[in-house]
Amino acid sequence: MSAKSRPCVLVFAGHDPSGGAGIQADIEAIAAQGAHALPVITALTVQDNDHVYAVHAVDAQIILQQAMTLVAKIPIAAIKIGIVAHGKNAAAIANFIQKLQMQQPGLPVVLDPVLGSGQGDALALDDAVASLQPLLKVATLITPNLPEAKRLAPAAQDAMAQAQALLMHRCKDVLIKGGHGSDEQVCNLWFGANGQRDWQWPRLPGEFHGSGCTLASAIAAQLAMGKDMRSSLQLAQDFSQRSLQQAYAIANGQLIPCRYV
Numbered sequence: 001m002s003a004k005s006r007p008c009v010l011v012f013a014g015h016d017p018s019g020g021a022g023i024q025a026d027i028e029a030i031a032a033q034g035a036h037a038l039p040v041i042t043a044l045t046v047q048d049n050d051h052v053y054a055v056h057a058v059d060a061q062i063i064l065q066q067a068m069t070l071v072a073k074i075p076i077a078a079i080k081i082g083i084v085a086h087g088k089n090a091a092a093i094a095n096f097i098q099k100l101q102m103q104q105p106g107l108p109v110v111l112d113p114v115l116g117s118g119q120g121d122a123l124a125l126d127d128a129v130a131s132l133q134p135l136l137k138v139a140t141l142i143t144p145n146l147p148e149a150k151r152l153a154p155a156a157q158d159a160m161a162q163a164q165a166l167l168m169h170r171c172k173d174v175l176i177k178g179g180h181g182s183d184e185q186v187c188n189l190w191f192g193a194n195g196q197r198d199w200q201w202p203r204l205p206g207e208f209h210g211s212g213c214t215l216a217s218a219i220a221a222q223l224a225m226g227k228d229m230r231s232s233l234q235l236a237q238d239f240s241q242r243s244l245q246q247a248y249a250i251a252n253g254q255l256i257p258c259r260y261v
Helices: 022-032 060-073 087-103 128-136 146-152 159-166 211-224 229-245
Strands: 008-015 036-047 052-057 078-081 109-111 173-176 185-192 195-202
Touching (some): 008 022, 008 060, 087 128, 128 146
Parallel strands (some): 008 036, 008 078
Antiparallel strands (some): 173 185, 185 195
16 A cells, blocks of 8 residues: 655754744744655754854754755655855855756745844854845745834835835845734735735734744645645635644743644
């Protein structure tokens, strides 16, 4: 009897020992969509559900050895990128993806441009914005939150201008997330080649650890499952909102999204 197969998402991200964000969040969110995560750890972090205390980068050659071993045997349906620790890792990963895209021109690459933790703690060992530049050139979808969009496009005055600046790279789509706003409704804005759209979600009480990882990974998984961008964004946001609605506590502070929903 032949086993049922699942499409695979190659994930480059850091390990969060609290289990709220990073690789664990990616694996759980991708599995919940019906896809399979291939996790390549880029950094080991020292953090709890509130704060990051240290970041230890994985050597770029180890990262590449893992990725090359995987793609040599396993078909890759999408890629998701989280933190990479520093510019050297970013350049190595971007070069690897660029070569893969030459073999798979339509390969979706979702970049969650994490410039710091939700509490503002650093997650990079050098200039986070500068280190992301090689990855901006290979991403097909970028998912910054409001502060990240402002830092990535400092000359832009509003979300539309920020998105247009990011669309000047390779990416065809930008989703600017409104979770860091203060309005009663969270507004997520999608800008793409075919125009723009917004989604409104009720702002939930409390703070959450790993919500951005959850959403970006769910989008990548939906794209890997063969959904188009609009459907992937809708389904992933629905899933993420349910995850936040059913979030649970492991200690005082930020809640953990329940990705088994």
